[in-house]
Amino acid sequence: MSTSHSDTQLLNVGDTMVVSSPPAAVPDLHDGQVDTGRIDADSKRLINCAQVDVNQLMPIKYKWAWEHYLNGCANHWMPTEVPMTKDIETWRSQEKLTPDERLVIMRNLGFFATAESLVANNIVLAIFQHVTNAECRQYLLRQAFEEAIHSHTFLYVVESLGLAEGEVFNMYHEIPSIAAKDKFEMDLTSEILDPNFTTEGFAGAQTFLKNLIGYYIIMEGIFFYSGFVMVLSFHRRNLMTGIGEQFQYILRDETIHLNFGIDLINGIKAENPEVWTAEFQQEMINRIKRSVELEIAYAQDCLPRGILGLNGDLFVDYVQHVADRRLERIGLPTQYGSKNPFPWMSETMDLSKEKNFFETRVTEYQSSGALSWD
Secondary structure (H helix, E strand, O other), X not given: OEEEEOOEEEEEEOOEEEEEOOOOOOOEOHHHOEOOOOOOHHHOOOOOOOOOOOOOOOOOOOHHHHHHHHHHHHOOOOHHHOOOHHHHHHHHOOOOOOHHHHHHHHHHHHHHHHHHHHHHHHHHHHHHHHOOOHHHHHHHHHHHHHHXXXXXXXXXXXXXXXXXXXXXXXXXXXXXXXXXXXXXXXXXXXXXXXXXXXXXXXXXXXXXHHHHHHHHHHHHHHHHHHHHHHHHHHHHOOOOHHHHHHHHXXXXXXXXXXXXXXXXXXXXXXXXXHHOOHHHHHHHHHHHHHHHHHHHHHHHHHOOOOEOOEOOOHHHHXXXXXXXXXXXXXXXXXXXXXXXXXXXXXXXXXXXXXXXXXXXXXXXXXXXXXXXXX
16 A cells, blocks of 8 residues: 655555655657667777766677677686696606706796786776776776786695795895886886876876886786796696696786787777877887896896706897887887797797697686587
8 A cells, every 4th residue: 555745655565664756757858859878889989988988888899809808708717727736746856846947937926926916906996997998898807807817826826836925925025127027017007096197188198008008018918928938938848737737828818918908009099199199109119128128137037047948048039029029019110120039939829729738628728618629
């Protein structure tokens, strides 16, 4: 039973009186037309979009962002699915790894353990709020989760091998070559975290682009790749195969991260061509060249005497080669012309359904709904 009371209704629900308000009136426009607020895809923008609600995923304009999201979902994995028994046996053995080989593994665990969280923090705290496109935000949410999985990976490795967690997770404070790389990136995040920062305006859009180039091109596209080479070189020798398998999965994730970042950077450039000045381009080239110096110093720090198949000098060419490829992808001129001394890395990234020789798992892990067996 209900009783009328002004513009509300009192409804008897059991022993409780509930106040029910009438639905809000829909505002009428001229000629009796109702403003539905519906938009077309052309109104969407990657940054500084006031015309489209950032919650409006459909219609999708940036199909590349949605494709990256779907690819990321299809390659879902968890570190705890990878057996570590052989790695534990190898690590505890006194004969299977030299002190220099152990140093390479420890240095790379120390760098990646905190670098992944730096990327995640930059996505969640800095990038996400300034990207005004729903499909790009959808991918950023997926990437943030993948960064969490990568951080979980290094915790899993440290616990499995019984390593000193304080030593591994504090290297970004204690090892100068790691500290220098992390500081280089954290400075970019601090610029965006300024409470007065906005991408609206010439300077703000350039600062945001600098952050994207710093994290996608430099951190994920350059700083990570020396570590991939070092750790996967053990995997090729049938050593530390559990860690190697996890690094293969991380490499596959990072390839998608890099491709999304390049598409985002190039998309912002196309929509805001005025910010891509000659001066800004030279500034980005200089930053990338500085990152090459930092990465070479890190590689040489990891390999002071070299190990089988690797030495610090080889990474001079490798880091320069990788940097040239990244420069090309965002429309900047190459700087080095160095050749790739590790052609097997290209094979590692390109093989799509390679069976891991030492395990019974498919290297390109995909969720059961997406996996196709050859």
